[in-house]
Amino acid sequence: MSKEELLKKRYRAEKRFKFYGLTSVILAILFVLFLVNVIFSKGKGAFSRTTISVEVDFNTEKLEIKNNPTNEEIQDTDFYDLSIESLLNVYKTKGLKEEKDLIRIFSPDYEFEIKNFIIENKGFLNKTTIIELTASDDIDQLNKGNYPRHLPEERRRISDFQLLIYDKLVEDNKIQKTFNTFLFTNGDSRDPELAGVGGSLLGSFFTIIVTLLLSFPVAILASIYLEEFAPKNRITDFIEININNLAAVPSIVFGLLGLGILLGTFDFPRSTPLVAGITLALMTLPRIIIPCRASLKAVPPSIREGALAVGASKVQSVTHHVVPLAIPGTLSGTIIGLAQALGETAPLILIGMVAFVVDLPSSPVDPSASLPVQVYLWSEQAERGFVEKTSATIMILLTFLITMNAFAVYLRQKFERRWS
Amino acid sequence: MTNNKVKIKTEKLDVFYGQKQALKNVNLEIFNREVTALIGPSGCGKSTYIRCINRMNDVIETCKISGSIKIDGQEINNKQIDVVRLRERIGMVFQKPNPFPKSIYDNVAYGPQIHGLADHKDKLDQIVQTSLKKSALWEEVKDRLDEPGTSLSGGQQQRLCIARAISVNPEVILMDEPCSALDPIATAKIEELMEELKKTFTIVIVTHSMAQAVRVSQRTGFFHLGNLIEVDTTDKMFKNPNNKMTQDYITGRFG
Numbered sequence: 001m002s003k004e005e006l007l008k009k010r011y012r013a014e015k016r017f018k019f020y021g022l023t024s025v026i027l028a029i030l031f032v033l034f035l036v037n038v039i040f041s042k043g044k045g046a047f048s049r050t051t052i053s054v055e056v057d058f059n060t061e062k063l064e065i066k067n068n069p070t071n072e073e074i075q076d077t078d079f080y081d082l083s084i085e086s087l088l089n090v091y092k093t094k095g096l097k098e099e100k101d102l103i104r105i106f107s108p109d110y111e112f113e114i115k116n117f118i119i120e121n122k123g124f125l126n127k128t129t130i131i132e133l134t135a136s137d138d139i140d141q142l143n144k145g146n147y148p149r150h151l152p153e154e155r156r157r158i159s160d161f162q163l164l165i166y167d168k169l170v171e172d173n174k175i176q177k178t179f180n181t182f183l184f185t186n187g188d189s190r191d192p193e194l195a196g197v198g199g200s201l202l203g204s205f206f207t208i209i210v211t212l213l214l215s216f217p218v219a220i221l222a223s224i225y226l227e228e229f230a231p232k233n234r235i236t237d238f239i240e241i242n243i244n245n246l247a248a249v250p251s252i253v254f255g256l257l258g259l260g261i262l263l264g265t266f267d268f269p270r271s272t273p274l275v276a277g278i279t280l281a282l283m284t285l286p287r288i289i290i291p292c293r294a295s296l297k298a299v300p301p302s303i304r305e306g307a308l309a310v311g312a313s314k315v316q317s318v319t320h321h322v323v324p325l326a327i328p329g330t331l332s333g334t335i336i337g338l339a340q341a342l343g344e345t346a347p348l349i350l351i352g353m354v355a356f357v358v359d360l361p362s363s364p365v366d367p368s369a370s371l372p373v374q375v376y377l378w379s380e381q382a383e384r385g386f387v388e389k390t391s392a393t394i395m396i397l398l399t400f401l402i403t404m405n406a407f408a409v410y411l412r413q414k415f416e417r418r419w420s
Numbered sequence: 421m422t423n424n425k426v427k428i429k430t431e432k433l434d435v436f437y438g439q440k441q442a443l444k445n446v447n448l449e450i451f452n453r454e455v456t457a458l459i460g461p462s463g464c465g466k467s468t469y470i471r472c473i474n475r476m477n478d479v480i481e482t483c484k485i486s487g488s489i490k491i492d493g494q495e496i497n498n499k500q501i502d503v504v505r506l507r508e509r510i511g512m513v514f515q516k517p518n519p520f521p522k523s524i525y526d527n528v529a530y531g532p533q534i535h536g537l538a539d540h541k542d543k544l545d546q547i548v549q550t551s552l553k554k555s556a557l558w559e560e561v562k563d564r565l566d567e568p569g570t571s572l573s574g575g576q577q578q579r580l581c582i583a584r585a586i587s588v589n590p591e592v593i594l595m596d597e598p599c600s601a602l603d604p605i606a607t608a609k610i611e612e613l614m615e616e617l618k619k620t621f622t623i624v625i626v627t628h629s630m631a632q633a634v635r636v637s638q639r640t641g642f643f644h645l646g647n648l649i650e651v652d653t654t655d656k657m658f659k660n661p662n663n664k665m666t667q668d669y670i671t672g673r674f675g
Contacts, residue, residue: 232481302518309476310531310584311508320530321520 039398043391049180049193050140051132052106052169056086058118058125067125074119083111087133090174091165101161107134107193132176137192137385139166143175146384183392187358188369188377192385195378197393199360203273203353203368204342204400210277210364211341215284216334222285223292223330228318247286254283255347263351271352271367279351280341288337295329296322328415332408339404343397345372371397425452427592427622428473433487435468435646437480442468444646446487450592450639455614455623457637457654459630460669464643466626470594473624474510475503491592508535511585515597517577519569519584524561527569527580528552531588547587555583556613575606582613586621593617595625599632611636630670634658642666 001009060067065077087106093099107113110133117131118124138158141147143166153160169175186196230236258279262268268275299322307317348354353373361368369377371393378390428450435443443465450456458466468477475496477483489497496506508531519527528548531537538544548565552558557579561572569580578598585593595614599607614623614636627633633640634654641651642663650663661667 300518302514302516303520305476305479305512305514306518306520306581306584307530308479309474309507309512309514310534310588311504311506312530312534313504316534320534325521 039391039394043388043393043395045144045146045388046183046385046392047180048144048177049182050135050143051176051178052090052135052139053130053174053176054086054090054133055128056082056114056117056131057128058082060126069122069125071119074115077115079111079115083114086114091168098161101159102165105136105139105162105165107136107191109134109191109194132178134182134193135175137383138162139175140193141384142166143177146388183389187360188356188374189358192381192383192389195386195389197371197374197389197396199357200369200371200374200393201396202361203276203357204370204372206273206361206364206368207276207280207370208338208342210274211280211284212334212338214278214281215288215337218281219285219288219292219334219337220330223289223296224318224323226289227293227296228322229314243286243289247290249283250346251283251344252346252350254279255350257282258347258351269365269367271355271357273361273364273366273368273370275351276348276353276370277364279347280344283344283347284337284341287340288334291333291336292326292330295326295333298329299325328411332412335404335408335411339401339408342404343372343401345376348373349376371400426450427452427492428624429488429490429493430469430472431488431490433469433472433485433489435465435472435477435486436482436484438482442646443472446646446648448641448648448651450622450624452622453618453620454638455618455625455636456639456641457633458624458626458641458643459628459633460643460649462628463645465646466641466643467596469643470512470596470624470626472497473592473594474507474512475501476507476512478503508588509590510592510594511588511590512594513578513581513585513596513598516601517574517581519572519577519580521568521570523566524552524569524572524580525565528583528587531584535588537588551583551587552580554586554617555579556609556616557583573606575602575609578602578606578610579613582610582617586617590621592622592624595623597626597628600628607632630658630672642669644669 059082060069063077063079063082065073069077084103087103087110088099091102093102113133114131135143138147139162142149142158142163147158149156149158149163158166166175182194183196184201185198186194187199189195226236226239258275262275262278263270268278303321303325304317307321308314312320348370353368353370354377355367355369356377357367357369359366375390375393375397378386378393381387381390426449428448430446430448433443433446433448434441446465446469448469458469460466471477472485472489473491473496477485485497487497488495491509495501520530522530525548528551529538529544532544532547538547549558549562552561557576560576561567561580569577572580578601582593582598599610602610611632614625617623625633625636637654639651640654640657642649642657642661642665644665650657650661650666652661657666658670661670
């Protein structure tokens with residue numbers, strides 16, 4: 001082969017290589033876009049909810065209540081009859097079946113919603129006003145255009161009569177679409193239109209706090225000791241190897257550990273962020289220790305020598321000079337470790353965080369769900385409302401993860417020091 | 421020019437890094453308030469020698485030192501001696517300038533702070549100022565003491581490191597090839613500075629430059645493969661050395 005040909009061949013090989021690389025990058029971006037698109041198009045519906053305008057007459061005589069009631073007195077009053085009466089006024093019905101159909105276009109919480117409205121707006125007592133009540137899941141999906149209304153009646157959950165009511169309500173402008181605050185404030189529910197991630201958000205928050213408080217100080221101290229003070233011998237080599245091994249242990253194994261020791265031996269409260277936090281802290285420890293040690297190792301020895309040479313003790317050289325330089329790397333390693341813990345599902349399932357919890361947790365020892373487990377729970381439900389909520393929860397979870405990772409990158413770039 | 425007061429005296433000094441012997445039976449006297457230059461080819465043990473004097477070799481786990489190192493007649497090569505106190509008395513300047521990534525002020529103030537040399541801010545300011553003046557850096561940095569020490573040029577950084585070393589008022593300053601990373605102008609400045617510093621401090625400098633040894637030192641020691649081959653006044657060493665090997669080295673025939 002002549003020199004000329006050889007050169008051409010080398011250029012061709014280079015072009016080919018660049019092409020392969022570019023193709024892989026484009027392919028990867030396409031996959032991500034596809035994933036985001038699927039999640040977004042499925043999940044965006046969950047951020048809005050459908051309400052129906054209902055006229056309610058808050059007649060104190062009918063309610064058998066004083067004219068100036070306290071919140072407790074309203075709370076103790078029976079609003080059922082008033083609610084049913086108001087709902088039935090929405091459309092003219094004949095017979096019990098039609099009445100039932102009409103009531104079923106509302107979410108079962110109507111009585112509670114009416115009562116809450118009057119507690120917050122006492123001025124409407126003895127007045128007639130229009131309240132927005134949450135529509136049932138089926139009407140919600142119908143309004144969002146997800147419901148197959150062209151199917152024959154026996155294959156639909158919405159009856160022809162309900163469709164009739166719905167169309168009339170739309171015509172009268174009595175159906176509204178508003179931002180779904182329930183998604184963020186409510187706990188879990190059997191009714192998709194009422195279910196929210198409020199409980200799992202708090203659960204995840206408490207879990208991460210417990211994980212942070214346990215793993216961060218232990219990991220920092222362990223890495224400083226191992227990197228700066230521990231003698232280099234077989235025992236420390238053995239510990240180092242095992243830290244690396246622990247970081248590679250499947251997370252579900254830590255779930256088993258939590259189940260066996262925390263719940264089994266020590267009898268900690270089941271399904272709580274406390275247990276989840278401890279379990280995830282064990283899992284996260286090696287994942288934080290490794291980047292912490294790496295960032296300590298990255299501090300040039302000349303800094304240590306400089307400090308020692310002016311008469312700093314070993315501890316002073318570490319705390320005054322080495323650790324401050326390692327902090328950005330340490331923090332970003334911690335944040336990435338916590339982000340991994342935030343997205344962890346398997347160990348939480350084992351320690352009972354899959355329980356159906358309606359109430360919002362108020363402390364780390366209350367039973368609660370967590371975001372990834374909520375995704376898992378809702379993905380098993382058949383209702384269309386839960387399908388979109390599953391994707392919406394993934395969106396919320398991803399938002400947190402991306403924010404945390406972005407913060408880690410920011411810390412690294414902002415505080416990274418360069419040595420000449 | 422030379423005086424007879426011995427500041428540092430090593431006898432039968434052997435240093436091992438693991439299995440490898442880095443210094444073999446080194447007997448050397450370093451005199452008070454003069455500059456002693458240590459020369460020799462790379463890996464001959466000169467840096468190892470000066471790192472024994474302030475016990476910086478303690479950092480290296482595999483390093484074993486035997487023999488006697490006396491400063492003002494006091495043995496320092498034993499467990500009883502407090503290395504923190506020792507390093508306060510014996511400052512060190514490294515081959516590569518290594519200022520702390522802190523402000524110029526903090527770089528110099530760090531030593532006095534940890535040793536409690538200044539009980540109030542004014543005193544500390546004064547120490548920083550005197551140290552920077554002694555290291556001939558004051559005029560260049562007096563208006564920007566808050567800027568990071570790493571923002572200075574290489575030569576300025578090295579003078580900052582010298583200021584840091586003298587801020588705790590040591591008796592001896594060890595310099596490990598302090599000019600090897602610097603350009604000739606910065607080198608000249610450091611050498612001028614040493615001329616000034618030797619009035620107050622005892623200086624031991626490791627250097628690869630024969631010319632530098634001649635310019636700055638009163639006494640020169642020649643190391644080869646861990647042995648101290650010859651030590652004498654610089655004049656004698658460069659004009660009429662006793663040993664053939666020294667002769668060959670300083671005339672550039674090997675090394």
